[in-house]
Amino acid sequence: MHDFAVPLSMQGHVHLRVTWSPMGTPSPSSAGRPAGGTTGHLPASTMTMRHAKVEASPAVREAFAQFDRNNSGRLDYRELRNGLRTLGLDVTTEGAASVLASYDDDNSGLMELDEFARLCQQLGYVEARPVGTTPISTSRQPWRPGGASRDWPPPDRRADAVRSTPDVASAIRNADPERLNEKGVLSVHLKRGIGLKAADLNGKSDPYVIVSSGSHEKKSRVVKKTLDPEWNEMLEFEGSLKDFLSHGLLLKVMDKDTFTKDDPLGDVQVSLEPLRSTDTHDFLESLPTKGSVKFTVSWKPVAEQLLSRGTLHVHLSHATNLKAADRNGLSDPYVKLSLKGQQHKSKTIKKTLDPKWDEGFEFKGVLRELISEPLQIDAFDYDFGKSDDKLGNASVDLSVLKSTRMHDFAVPLSMQGHVHLRVTWSPMGTPSPSSAGRPAGGTTGHLPASTMTMRHAKVEASPAVREAFAQFDRNNSGRLDYRELRNGLRTLGLDVTTEGAASVLASYDDDNSGLMELDEFARLCQQLGYVEARPVGTTPISTSRQPWRPGGASRDWPPPDRRADAVRSTPDVASAIRNADPERLNEKGVLSVHLKRGIGLKAADLNGKSDPYVIVSSGSHEKKSRVVKKTLDPEWNEMLEFEGSLKDFLSHGLLLKVMDKDTFTKDDPLGDVQVSLEPLRSTDTHDFLESLPTKGSVKFTVSWKPVAEQLLSRGTLHVHLSHATNLKAADRNGLSDPYVKLS
Structure with missing residues (x-):
């Protein structure tokens, strides 16, 4: 329920009350007031206190600091849910989101300390008072569920429910200043x-x-x-x-x-x-x-490298086992390379199925934009006096350049054979690769060159690695985001920027989750030489901790007086796993599919183009994109949203059917693709670039946003039109005969 005083565009105000009644609940009374007087999950008295500035008592600050697991100075709905449960409140995920929304005056999606103090005051759990008033009491006033006479939580649980007030200042210091x-x-x-x-x-x-x-x-x-x-x-x-x-x-x-x-x-x-x-x-x-x-x-x-301008060098090396297009059982092959509107053509190699071009080509631009779509390869057989025969095509996903400046590809063609090439990124002002297409420095992002050989090797984490990982994992999620990685590496003496940490994370993020898993962290530690880590199945080099020494320093690093702060006991890893969010699967919310573009789609019309659109579905949910006319590279840039539970979406996955719109005949299929939504178990957003079985590919992003259950419920929105004040005079008598249309 909310009261509005709405200013009109000409003059005056209209006053009304808006109330939501979910299906099966009592409607508000004829006066527009809710029959039960409740607001969400909160007492009716909350309405009078909702916007009153409340000063947090020491006890409130203590509880807030304990609930604030990631030391951000604010509570998200999961932290609020878990915290309220320690106080004996049986709160669902959606219920916590609804409570948060009830007190989130700045619409940040997070609960500030003063908002938390108001909630505590209404629940009667701890002493909190409006600013400028006399404290009711300086002692803690525990809330007793169900009218119980005993204090709640029990004395043996209170020590776990709060921590000392100075930790609040520590939480503020640990906010991210960068x-x-x-x-x-x-x-x-x-x-x-x-x-x-x-x-x-x-x-x-x-x-x-x-x-x-x-x-x-x-x-x-x-x-x-x-x-x-x-x-x-x-x-x-x-x-x-x-x-x-x-x-x-x-x-x-x-x-x-x-x-x-x-x-x-x-x-x-x-x-x-x-x-x-x-x-x-x-x-x-x-x-x-x-x-x-x-x-x-x-x-x-975004890692700084992705926003840099420079040159993408493509070294076209050779091809193997191409299709024979001529009567002599051979071909005269050449290749066209296309990327972001730039196109290059190779020389023709006569009478061979295994041509060796050894040619270099350049594509200039911003790395993030260049790798946003695949490199298109079209192979042809040269024929004199007639049109050249196609030998096949392929699309090369360049997203690997997020984490390395160089990569070798052996690309299968659609008809037969493979094309071999090396792609290298040179930021503006850095040396270009040599004529053979090899980078002059041989480095990979911020990591040693040897990293390339270890990138995908499964590494077993030693106890010391597990200790460091658990300490870096400030929010106990079992994964590190780029900020946690940055702060952790700094405790090891590494001068890492925010963008540098994002780049390092991308270098080891094999599942493209945007988070670093324990085994990925173990590989990073192995390459840095900081702690002992070994590939699974090999003999350990050592069972002791091997500290990394920055700048060739002979002393151990970090210094002995800092090591206690750098690690914590191994059992905390299991604790971190237990503290992951088991209720995520049952969340209700909105699945958003940001349909970006199609690339190199099949031509279905006589003009050599198509009029593509996409039908996106998951289980019984289905939506259709707009049609983009006369193109094989449509830019939909459209957001399609589906409401439901994450568990249901994960069980069905996502199906995209790409279609060509026809006016007088049945629409033609251009290919479809089914993708798993499993990445959403651990991250709220995931990018896809999926090849179609016919030709071309589709680029889209899927994201998950939990929504308070109330927002997804069906019901009735009641608007009580109360009165208006100071309206414009429209008649000669200096008055008006007003009425209102609501739509």
Whole structure:
């Protein structure tokens, strides 16, 4: 339930109360007030205290610091759920999310200390008071579930429920001060406009949006003849978080006109300050003219190498066992290489099925953009006086360059044979590879060259490795994110930047989860020489800890007085596994499929093109993308959302059927692909680049966002229209005869 005093665009305010009644629950009374007086999972008295500033008592601070497992200074819904359970409250995951939403006044998706203090006050669990009032008591007031007369939690559990107040300051110190300097990608998911101004004679508009932050600017697509456009488009900007925060985000909504200047429909400037503490924030912003715009902004740090400009060198070495296209049982092969609109053609090698080209080609641009789609290879047999015969094609996924500057490929062609090539990345200002296509320095990211031979070797973690891993794993998830890895490596004396840590993580992240597993950490330790680690199945080199010595120092590192802080006992690893979130599978929420683009699709129409769209389904859920006309490389850039439980989505996986739209005949299939959603067990987002069985590939990202159960329930939204004040006078008598339309 919420009360609104809504300013009208001309003059005055309309006052109303909005109440949600899930199916099967009592409707609000005729006065618009809920029959039971409850708000979510909270007491009715919460409504009067919801926005009152509350000062946290020492006991509240202690409990908050204990619940705050990742020392972020804020609680997410899982931390709140687990914490409330230690107080004897039987709270579900969705219930905790609903409670958090009830007190999340800044819509950050996280609970601040003062918000937690208000919750404690309403529950009566610990003493908390509105700022400026006299304390009710300086002692802890335990909440007693079910009217029990005994104190709760029991005395033997209280020591585990809180920790000393100074730890709160420690949690603040352990917040991430380098977040502002991160380089990465700011994504603006432009969802929809609602009730926009009519700018055309037909009473409609053709709206689009110009989104900018500082010098960055991008334009959305135009949606024709509507006042409620559904853009559902993702616009991405590369830069540093600090710069984006300093400029904020400006959205200019425009009406597209063919023969005259486009009309402004209103603009809105928003602050990006929420991104200081959370990676995603939702906006619903009113325009000064009429209507509103709904969008989501998210931040994703990216290894610095991916944002660098430079040259992608492709050394075309040779091919083996190609198809024979000529009567002599041989071919005259050559190859075309295509990437991001750039194309190169090799020389022709006469009369062979095993040509040796030994040729180099260059593609210039930003690494992240270049590797966002595959390198296309088309092989041909040269024929004099007639069209050349095709020998096959292939797509090469270049995402491996996220973690290494050089990689060798043996690429199978669609018809027969293999093409062998080496791909090398040279950032601007660094030496190009030699004529043989080999990097001059032979390095791989931030890691020793020897790493290449160990990258995929399964390594058994020694007890010392497990100890260090458990200490680095601050949130007890059983995996390290790039910040935990960065902070941990610094305790070992390594001067690692945020982007450097992200790059190191990517170098060992074989499952592309964005997190470092224990065995991946063991391989990193082995290459750094910091602690003993060995490939599975081999004899241990040593059972003792082998400290890494930075800069050739002869003394042990870290110093003896720091080692106690660098590791913790091995049993904590098992504890970390126990503390992982077992209820994730039962979460209800939204599965978002960001359908990005198709690459090199099959031609289904006589014009050599297709009109592709995609049907995306998971179990009984199904949605269809928009159609992109006359292309083999469609840019859908569309977000499709499905509501349900993570467990159900994992059991069904995701099916994408790519189709060609036809007007008078049945739509033609261009290929389909079924993918597993298992990565969502451990991460909220996963990128896919999937080849189709016919031709080409599809690029998309799948993400999971839990939602309070209430938000997914069916029911009735009750609007109690109370009164209006100070309306505009429309009649000669200086009054009006007002009525209201709600839609």
